[in-house]
Amino acid sequence: MIYDAIILGAGGAGLFAAAEAGKAGARVLVLDHADRPGNKILISGGGRCNFTNTGIEPGCFLSKNPHFPKSALKRYTQWDFLALVERHRIAWHEKTLGQLFCDGSARQIVDMLTAECAAGGVDFEYRTAIGEIGHGPGGFRVGQHQAANLVIATGGPSIPKLGATGIAYDIARRFGHRVVEPRPALVPLTLGKEERLFAEISGVACPVTARVDGASFTEAVLFTHKGLSGPAILQVSSYWRPGTPVTLELVPQAAGKLRDARRRMPKAGLKAALSELLPNRLADALASRIGLEKKLGDASDAELEAAAGHLDALTLSPSGTEGYAKAEVTVGGIDTDGLSSKTMESKRVPGLYAIGEAVDVTGWLGGYNFQWAWSSGWAAGQAI
Numbered sequence: 046m047i048y049d050a051i052i053l054g055a056g057g058a059g060l061f062a063a064a065e066a067g068k069a070g071a072r073v074l075v076l077d078h079a080d081r082p083g084n085k086i087l088i089s090g091g092g093r094c095n096f097t098n099t100g101i102e103p104g105c106f107l108s109k110n111p112h113f114p115k116s117a118l119k120r121y122t123q124w125d126f127l128a129l130v131e132r133h134r135i136a137w138h139e140k141t142l143g144q145l146f147c148d149g150s151a152r153q154i155v156d157m158l159t160a161e162c163a164a165g166g167v168d169f170e171y172r173t174a175i176g177e178i179g180h181g182p183g184g185f186r187v188g189q190h191q192a193a194n195l196v197i198a199t200g201g202p203s204i205p206k207l208g209a210t211g212i213a214y215d216i217a218r219r220f221g222h223r224v225v226e227p228r229p230a231l232v233p234l235t236l237g238k239e240e241r242l243f244a245e246i247s248g249v250a251c252p253v254t255a256r257v258d259g260a261s262f263t264e265a266v267l268f269t270h271k272g273l274s275g276p277a278i279l280q281v282s283s284y285w286r287p288g289t290p291v292t293l294e295l296v297p298q299a300a301g302k303l304r305d306a307r308r309r310m311p312k313a314g315l316k317a318a319l320s321e322l323l324p325n326r327l328a329d330a331l332a333s334r335i336g337l338e339k340k341l342g343d344a345s346d347a348e349l350e351a352a353a354g355h356l357d358a359l360t361l362s363p364s365g366t367e368g369y370a371k372a373e374v375t376v377g378g379i380d381t382d383g384l385s386s387k388t389m390e391s392k393r394v395p396g397l398y399a400i401g402e403a404v405d406v407t408g409w410l411g412g413y414n415f416q417w418a419w420s421s422g423w424a425a426g427q428a429i
């Protein structure tokens with residue numbers, strides 16, 4: 046069949062672009078190898094979909110070109126998406142840090158997007174592998190179908206068991222686009238054998254400021270049997286590269302707090318002082334790591350300073366990440382140099398578009414990645 050646009054991928058970005066283009070009068074086909082739309086939406090936000098964030102701004106996105114997301118995020122904002130959610134009478138609430146979730150279920154977001162697609166007369170073909178893509182004067186050919194426009198919306202390789210693949214990069218390269226090296230992001234970090242101490246406290250969580258390479262996030266850290274997780278770690282993982290240390294501020298101004306403990310309880314050991322500041326099992330693990338055996342009253346200022354360094358700037362060297370199997374998103378992707386920031390259209394191949402996670406734009410944890418899917422999908426949908 047002949048369409049105006051073929052959209053590869055029925056995730057958030059593809060559905061949104063399809064609905065917008067369809068409602069504007071374009072004949073649109075969405076292809077996906079999954080058997081239903083929006084698999085990632087359905088499991089997102091613990092089943093309630095953290096669909097956007099009130100604090101969306103370009104600084105919350107990683108990209109080789111940090112200016113690239115500005116235009117799309119400004120033209121279709123979090124407030125526009127929230128208005129759509131309200132038009133569909135989906136009840137929502139704000140959790141923490143501006144994160145907006147459905148009161149009911151993530152399925153409501155998928156139903157909303159498919160209803161919008163139905164309003165635009167969009168066709169779907171599921172269980173369809175994307176084979177050879179032809180390109181000639183008539184536009185693009187995918188299987189039996191032809192269209193003047195082709196939208197790459199197949200996301201990144203995070204969570205292969207949900208059907209995620211890196212096919213977006215192959216298609217982009219086939220049309221002469223560059224790809225910024227993809228890496229797993231919003232992903233737990235692993236610690237090597239020398240940090241086994243922390244594996245023993247698997248399950249312990251506490252508030253922290255985590256820092257990597259200039260980026261810092263104040264949220265919870267979770268110690269796991271493989272290493273570190275929790276929102277603060279997922280956030281810094283997007284900035285982490287092999288060999289880079291991660292610094293955890295577990296106790297701000299720790300030296301002052303330890304001196305105060307020495308004054309109040311000179312006969313106690315370090316473990317007792319740490320137990321006042323941190324969960325017990327973490328206090329035990331840190332006390333063994335620090336190895337200050339004497340009573341607090343016998344410890345010098347220098348010894349307390351040295352101990353404090355493990356509390357306000359605990360430096361760990363992750364051995365790696367838990368990889369694409371556990372990564373919520375992929376950092377990197379189709380190089381934005383080759384795309385229009387206004388329409389997401391290729392500068393090299395007229396009629397070719399790339400949107401969503403496939404592109405080298407990655408948001409923070411907390412609804413930022415879906416907003417990028419909506420905003421970039423909207424931009425392409427309007428342009429088709």
Ligand code: FDA
Pocket residue numbers: 053054055056057058059076077078079082083084085086088089090091094095096097173174175198199200201203204207208209210211212372373374400401402403411412413414415416418
């Ligand atoms: P997405 O990956 O959603 O869609 C791509 C589509 O292409 C899929 O339907 C896939 O089947 C299809 N496809 C891929 N390869 C194909 C091939 N070779 N042939 C045919 N079809 C193919 N973000 C957020 O903002 N808030 C949140 O609460 C969460 N929560 C969350 C939880 C979990 C567990 C994960 C893994 C991720 C999140 N995210 C999130 C991130 C968010 O899900 C992600 O950024 C968007 O879904 C990206 O949307 P896209 O449409 O770009 O890709």
